[in-house]
Amino acid sequence: xxxxxxxxxxxxxxxxxxxxxxxxxxxxxxxxxxxxxxxxxxxxxxxxxxxxxxxxxxxxxxxxxxxxxxxxxxxxxxxxxxxxxxxxxxxxxxxxxxxxxxxxxxxxxxxxxxxxxxxxxxxxxxxxxxxxxxxxxxxxxxxxxxxxxxxxxxxxxxxxxxxxxxxxxxxxxxxxxxxxxxxxxxxxxxxxxxxxxxxxxxxxxxxxxxxxxxxx
Numbered sequence: 001x002x003x004x005x006x007x008x009x010x011x012x013x014x015x016x017x018x019x020x021x022x023x024x025x026x027x028x029x030x031x032x033x034x035x036x037x038x039x040x041x042x043x044x045x046x047x048x049x050x051x052x053x054x055x056x057x058x059x060x061x062x063x064x065x066x067x068x069x070x071x072x073x074x075x076x077x078x079x080x081x082x083x084x085x086x087x088x089x090x091x092x093x094x095x096x097x098x099x100x101x102x103x104x105x106x107x108x109x110x111x112x113x114x115x116x117x118x119x120x121x122x123x124x125x126x127x128x129x130x131x132x133x134x135x136x137x138x139x140x141x142x143x144x145x146x147x148x149x150x151x152x153x154x155x156x157x158x159x160x161x162x163x164x165x166x167x168x169x170x171x172x173x174x175x176x177x178x179x180x181x182x183x184x185x186x187x188x189x190x191x192x193x194x195x196x197x198x199x200x201x202x203x204x205x206x207x208x209x210x211x212x213x214x215x216x
Contacts, residue, residue, distance in 0.1 A: 002216050004162040005098060006151045006180065007129070008045065009109035009116055011167035011187035012206070014123055015086040016076075017044060021188065023075035027068050033059055041189055044168035045110045047141025077115075085123040088185075090207030095128055097210050108151040108164070110135040110142050110171075130155050143170040148178035163213060165206070169195050181216050183209055 011017035021040055028035045039058050043051045052065040098105050106129050109116045113134025120126050131154040138146040145159075152159045164175030167187040175182045176198040183201045184191055191202055201212035 002103060002161065002163045002181065002213050004104040004106065004152065004155050004157045005094075005213075006106050006108045006148055006162050006164045006175070008164070008166045008168070008171045009107050009111060009120070011044070011088075012165050012185055013088055013091060013107070013125060014119060015088050016080070016119070017167070017187050019076055019079055020044070020072070023072045023079065026075055027072040028059075028063075030071060031064065031068055033063060033068070035059075043170075044188070045142045045166075045170040045174075047110065047135060047144070049140065050143065050170075080119065080122065085119055087123050087125065088187075088206060090205040090209070091125065093207040094209055097213075103213075104155040104157065105129050106131040106133065106151045106155050108133050108147045108175075110147075112136040143173040143177075145174050145176075145178035148175045148180055152178070152180070163200070163209075163216060165209060172198055183212055185209065 007013055024040045025035050055063050055065050107116060111134055113132055113136060116132050116134050133147055133151045133154065135141045138150060140146045148159055148164055152162050159179035162180050164180035164182050165185055166172045166175055166182060167185055172182050172184060172195050181200040182198055183203060184199050185203050185206060200216060203209045203212055
């Protein structure tokens with residue numbers, strides 16, 4: 001029986017992955033690089049330990065990952081401040097279901113915790129989760145499993161008692177490695193064959209996660 005749900009934030013709770021996607025491209029362009037779609041999508045939820053060498057391999061040694069990433073962060077924050085943040089469909093029915101079933105909820109996001117708290121508040125989702133674990137609170141970010149292990153521990157559960165809701169391969173790999181039951185709610189990309197064996201289910205939106213939970 002599932003006793004906890006650990007949510008990724010960007011692309012799962014918040015419709016923000018498309019903002020990151022465009023801002024990665026814009027930031028790289030400002031420094032003289034053109035990122036293709038595949039390269040840009042590959043780093044979703046990916047920590048710098050893996051993202052920095054990935055970009056070096058794809059774009060060459062001249063690609064200054066930290067500088068371009070920091071500029072991307074500025075662009076993302078500016079866009080969100082100007083345009084706001086939209087919730088992904090189905091959040092409230094799923095959270096209502098969790099409340100009725102006494103299922104604990106927490107957030108496990110690659111975004112820094114302070115930024116995550118701010119963005120959840122902007123989207124009207126503050127105070128709806130027991131805990132928020134940000135990428136700045138773990139030594140090894142996604143696709144390593146640390147963040148999901150810590151998020152489960154903070155709500156007093158083992159990862160095996162939790163479902164993780166993810167949209168990206170890097171997050172799915174992290175949650176599965178931690179021992180969670182992983183449910184994918186696709187955002188910018190569909191499930192690929194390499195990650196399908198890691199999934200306990202695929203849902204079109206968060207409300208459609210509910211019947212999957214009832215089978216676990």
